[in-house]
Amino acid sequence: SYELTQPPSASVSPGQTARITCSGDQLGDKHVCWYQQQPGLSPVLVIYYDNKRPSGIPERFSASNSGNTATLTINGTQAADEGDYYCQAWDSSIAVFGGGTKLTVL
Amino acid sequence: QVQLVQSGTEVKKPGASVKVSCKTSGYTFTDYYMHWVRQAPGQGLEWMGWINTNSGATHTAQKFQGRVTMTRDTSLNTAYMELSRLKSDDTAVYYCARDQHMITSGGVVGFDFWGRGTLVTVSS
Numbered sequence: 001s002y003e004l005t006q007p008p009s010a011s012v013s014p015g016q017t018a019r020i021t022c023s024g025d026q027l028g029d030k031h032v033c034w035y036q037q038q039p040g041l042s043p044v045l046v047i048y049y050d051n052k053r054p055s056g057i058p059e060r061f062s063a064s065n066s067g068n069t070a071t072l073t074i075n076g077t078q079a080a081d082e083g084d085y086y087c088q089a090w091d092s093s094i095a096v097f098g099g100g101t102k103l104t105v106l
Numbered sequence: 107q108v109q110l111v112q113s114g115t116e117v118k119k120p121g122a123s124v125k126v127s128c129k130t131s132g133y134t135f136t137d138y139y140m141h142w143v144r145q146a147p148g149q150g151l152e153w154m155g156w157i158n159t160n161s162g163a164t165h166t167a168q169k170f171q172g173r174v175t176m177t178r179d180t181s182l183n184t185a186y187m188e189l190s191r192l193k194s195d196d197t198a199v200y201y202c203a204r205d206q207h208m209i210t211s212g213g214v215v216g217f218d219f220w221g222r223g224t225l226v227t228v229s230s
Binding site: 031033035037042043044045048049054086088090093094095096097098099100 | 150
């Protein structure tokens with residue numbers, strides 16, 4: 001079965017750039033979504049179609065997808081961006097999630 | 107505004123079944139797929155399947171085939187997910203999540219609106 005791999009954790013200082021990777025076989029051939037989940041809350045879609053932001057998502061969130069790796073970038077990271085981030089793609093009509101990355105802003 | 111309101115917490119014994127509801131408002135229910143995603147305590151997200159709310163067709167992850175039944179009631183704008191033969195490792199928060207794409211656009215994309223989740227605890 002298809003797998004997406006994310007680092008379990010990442011840390012960034014406030015105001016700096018955070019990057020979270022998601023790797024999978026030929027991932028660049030698929031469309032990737034990214035979700036933010038804060039403690040006790042439901043996930044929120046922050047990126048779809050590799051690099052599109054839904055309305056209401058700040059411009060500091062961006063993403064790319066090429067080869068075997070998709071990357072979520074948060075510029076000017078704020079304390080409010082702390083949380084778990086999940087990548088997601090479709091493989092043979094099955095939604096696959098990465099294991100999640102816990103982003104700490106310190 | 108789009109809202110997905112899920113049913114309340116459930117406690118079930120192993121071997122029992124649970125049915126979770128997801129009542130929607132703020133959009134045309136039959137225009138969008140509805141997905142079900144679960145999250146075990148302290149774990150990541152796991153997709154279970156989707157239902158075409160217009161036709162009623164479903165597609166289920168292989169892991170749950172034979173145990174999950176997804177249905178909908180278009181008169182109530184509500185989707186349902188029933189999980190049978192519960193085991194302790196089915197303990198999780200179960201989310202309904204709307205697909206971003208309209209059904210008529212073809213395909214599924216991602217999940218743009220989520221319910222608040224329903225905690226299902228399976229314990230003897």
